[in-house]
Each structure stands twice: as C-alpha cells, then as structure tokens.
Amino acid sequence: xxxxxxxxxxxxxxxxxxxxxHCRLGRGQVWCDPEGRHRVGCxxxxxxxxVDLLMAGESGMxxxxxxPYNMVAFGSVETSAYIEWCSRWADTTASALGADCSLYxxxxxxxxxxxxxxxxxxxxxxQKAFASRSFITLRNQRGYGTQKNWMAVRQELLYYTxxxxxxxxxxxxxxxxxxxxxxxxxxxxxxTENLERGRSENIRAxxxxxxxxxxxxxxxxxxxxxxxxxxxxxxxxxxxxxSDAEDCVLDFFCHSGTTLLAxxxxxxxxxxxxxxxxxxxxxxxxxxxxxxxGKTGWQMGNPFENGHDESKEQGRHG
Numbered sequence: 001x002x003x004x005x006x007x008x009x010x011x012x013x014x015x016x017x018x019x020x021x022h023c024r025l026g027r028g029q030v031w032c033d034p035e036g037r038h039r040v041g042c043x044x045x046x047x048x049x050x051v052d053l054l055m056a057g058e059s060g061m062x063x064x065x066x067x068p069y070n071m072v073a074f075g076s077v078e079t080s081a082y083i084e085w086c087s088r089w090a091d092t093t094a095s096a097l098g099a100d101c102s103l104y105x106x107x108x109x110x111x112x113x114x115x116x117x118x119x120x121x122x123x124x125x126x127q128k129a130f131a132s133r134s135f136i137t138l139r140n141q142r143g144y145g146t147q148k149n150w151m152a153v154r155q156e157l158l159y160y161t162x163x164x165x166x167x168x169x170x171x172x173x174x175x176x177x178x179x180x181x182x183x184x185x186x187x188x189x190x191x192t193e194n195l196e197r198g199r200s201e202n203i204r205a206x207x208x209x210x211x212x213x214x215x216x217x218x219x220x221x222x223x224x225x226x227x228x229x230x231x232x233x234x235x236x237x238x239x240x241x242x243s244d245a246e247d248c249v250l251d252f253f254c255h256s257g258t259t260l261l262a263x264x265x266x267x268x269x270x271x272x273x274x275x276x277x278x279x280x281x282x283x284x285x286x287x288x289x290x291x292x293x294g295k296t297g298w299q300m301g302n303p304f305e306n307g308h309d310e311s312k313e314q315g316r317h318g
Contacts, residue, residue, distance in 0.1 A: 002305065003300075003301045003302070003305045004300075004301070004302065004305075005217060005224035005225075005300060005301070005302060006224040006225030006302045006304075007225065008225060008227045009225040009226065009227075009278055009279075010227065010276075011227070015225075016278060019278045019281075019304060020277060020278060022281060022304050023277035023278060023280065023281040024281060024284070025040070025041075025042040025277050025280045025281065026042060026277060027042055027277075028042065028043065028050070028053075029041070029042050030042075030043070030053060030054060031280070031284055033287075037263075037264070037269050037270075038260060038263065038264070038269060038270045038271070038272075038287065039054060039056070039270075039271045039272070040254065040260065040272055040273065040274075040280050040283055040284055041053065041054040041271075041272070041273040041280070042273070042274065042275070042276075042277050042280045043273040043274075043275070044273075044275055045065075045067075045089040045092060045093075045252035045253060045273060045275075046085055046088035046089045046092060047092070048091075048092050048095065050273070051092040051093075051095065051096050051252075051273075052095075054096075054271050054273055055096050055271060058248060058271070059096060059097060059098040059248070060096055060097050060098065060101065060247070060248040060249060060250040060271065061097070061098055061100070061101050061102070061165065061166075061242075061243050061244070061247040061248060061249070062097075062101065062102045062103075062104075062165075062238075062239065062242045062243040062247060062248075062249045062250065063093050063096070063097060063101070063102070063103045063104070063249070063250040063251070063252070064104045064235060064238055064239075064249065064250070064251050064259050065089075065093070065103070065104070065105050065106070065250075065251065065252055065253055066105075066106040066228060066230060066251075066253050066255060067086065067089070067105070067106075067107070067252075067253050068228070068253065069082075069106075069107050069108045069117055069118075070108065070228070079116045079117050079120055082117050082120075083117060083120045083121060083124050086117075086121055086124060087124055087127075087128075089252060090124075090125065090128050090130075091128070092252075093250065093252065094128065094129050094130070094162070096250055096271075097162065097250070098163075099162070099163045100162065100163035100164050100165045100166075101161070101162050101163065101165050102159070102160070102161050102165045102167075102242040102243075103130055103159075103160040103161070103162075104157055104158065104159050104160075104238050104242070105121070105157070105158045105160070106155065106156070106157050106158075106230065107121055107156050107157075107158060108155070108156065109156060111149070111152060112149075118156055121158075122158070125158075125160065129162055130160035130161065130162050131160060131161055131162065132158070132159075132160055133159045133160060133161050134158075134159040134207050135156070135157075135158060135159075135207060136156070136157040136158070136159060136207045136208075136209065137154050137155070137156060137157070137207065137208045137209065138154065138155040138156075138157060138209045138212055138231075138234055139153055139154060139208065139209060139210045139212075140153045140154065140155060140214040155230075157234075165242060166242065166243065166244055167241055167242060168240060168241050168242075169204060169241070171237075171240035171241045172204055172205040172237055172240065172241045173202050173203070173204055173205070174202055174203055174204070174205050174211045175202060175211055176202055176203050176210075176211050177201055177202055177203070205237060209234065209237075212231050212233050212234045212237075213231060213233070214231065215229045215230070215231050217299070217300065218299065218300075219297070219299065220295060220296055220297055220299050221258075221296040221297035222297045222298060222299050222300075223256040223257070223282060223286060223297050223298060223302075223303060224298060224300075224301070224302045225282075225302060225303075226255055226256035226279070226282065228255055228256075229255065229256040229258065230256075230258050231258075232258055232261060232262060232296055235258050235259055235262040236262045236265065236266060239259075239262050239263065239266050239268060240266060243268055245266075245267045245268065246267065246268065246269065247268050247269070248268070248269045248270070248271055249262075249263045249268050249269065249270045249271075250270075250271055250272065251270065251271075251272035251273075252272070252273050253273075253274060254272035254273060254274045254279060254280070254283045255274060255279050255282075255283075256279070256282060256283065256286065257272070257279075257282055257283025257284070257286040257287060259272060260272050260283050260286070260287055261286055261287060261290055261296060264287055264290060264291075265290075281303070282303045285303045285304075286303065289303075
C-alpha cells in the first residue's frame, strides 16, 4: 500500500475490506509475542471465554480501556444497549484482574444528548467490584464546536480501583514547572510556601491534564486511519503511576496499539484485544515497527505501506 495516510478505517468499508487481506489474525485467534512478553487477540471483550483465552490463566494488575463510545453519540446504538454491553465487559475485566488492581476507562459525554453515555456508565459502575478514585480530564489542544455552544476540548478518563493497588505519585510529575506562589503552611516551625516544598521543581499531574498533546498527523506517533487514537504520553503516565515493572497491563479495545507500545517502552507486559482484525494487525505492526526502528508511529504514512505479509504466520495461535 502506498506511503500515504489512510482515511478513517471504521468509516470506510472498501478500505477496511482491502486491509483484511493483510491481517494475520482471524476471529478467535491470538498472536503471541515471539519475545514472550505480549499477547494480542482478535477477541470480544464482553465474552468470558474470549477473555479467558487471552489471559491463559494469568491476571493483570492494570487495565486501560477505550471502548467505542461514539456509537452512542452517532446514534448507531441505544444508550441502554451500550451500557448493558459495558456491564458485561466490566465483569470480564474484573475476572482478568488481580485482587489489587486499577481500571482506567476513556469515555465521552455527548453534550447535546444528556451527556450520554458517560453519566449512564458512572451509574452502572456503582454495582461493580470497583471503587471510584478520580475523574480525569485531558484537555485537547484542538476542539470542535459551533457558534452557539462552548467548544468541546476535553476527553474524560475514569479511574477505578479494587483492593489496594500500587500508585506511584513520583511517576506522574509533569513537564509543568512550579510557578505559582501561595499555599502557605508551617513546617518545623517555619512558614513555607509550595515552591519551597516537594521533591521536584515541576508539579504533579492533577485530574486535569493540560500538558498532553492531542495526536494529529504531524506527530511521529500518529497512526493514520485510527480516529480514536490516544496520546502515548497519557497512557504512559497511567502505566507508570498504576503498575510496576513486569506487571501485566490489559487493553480490551486496543485500536491503534498505544497501550501495547507503552507497555513495551516501560518494561511491562501487555495482553490486549480487539474484535476487528485490522486494528489487531495495526497494534502488532506498531510494536514491530518500534522494535525495528524506534519510531512510535507512521506520521505521514500508514501501517500497511510496506506490506510485511511474509510474517503473518509468526506468533499466531488459534
């Protein structure tokens, strides 16, 4: 395929059909990393047997999920049906995680549709085996909107835990320097302010992230065709804060493979899946490209530009 950007894959049936011929996985198959670290499955997140196949008797310590919430915003799925489906994959996720674990879920809020499905998902999760911990907002550098409403420039990330999982506060310092004076308190009989305290000249990440760049075509990490791609920096922040080296990180909607790549770069293992063989293939190729070149994406190109179909059988299992 030519060294050009792809159109949005899930919105172009012809392109999607062409790409299927380049995929090494079919429904129900799992790719096992030749280096023994990761697994990618063409599987259904809401199917317990599929999740068991992916996990192969192991358990994860952290899950980072980005379910396709735009189905509700675009009206292709009723909110009630979407939440019922979310309830099922929340249960399979719980079964795949250890006793002390973290779960992060990216979700959207349709501001012209009663903020669905975000509000409905939050209510549903009250019945699950997770405790809510934080509501994180990623501030996009670009947005969309109209002249009759506020511009939409946010993405929502929900943080849940079960038991007593790790959280490394020192791992989530940002590039933002401490510049504001104030917040005075007495320490050892001396009145100090916040610039004088702490172990870093930079501030920790709060639950509003303004220092993470939205992915667009000029960034090296860009994977064209993957409309819902999340920034690598955001995923790496979560992985650093909520897991230890060699922990298993889960992603049941792997899409462009960002969680898989973050796990590779940070010394974790990743077990991920997607129902669509095309996105499974993209995730695997992104990992292979990183290992071969050190590049995190394709910038102005695409994952299928050089073929590489001779390796389709490598690591594949039914």
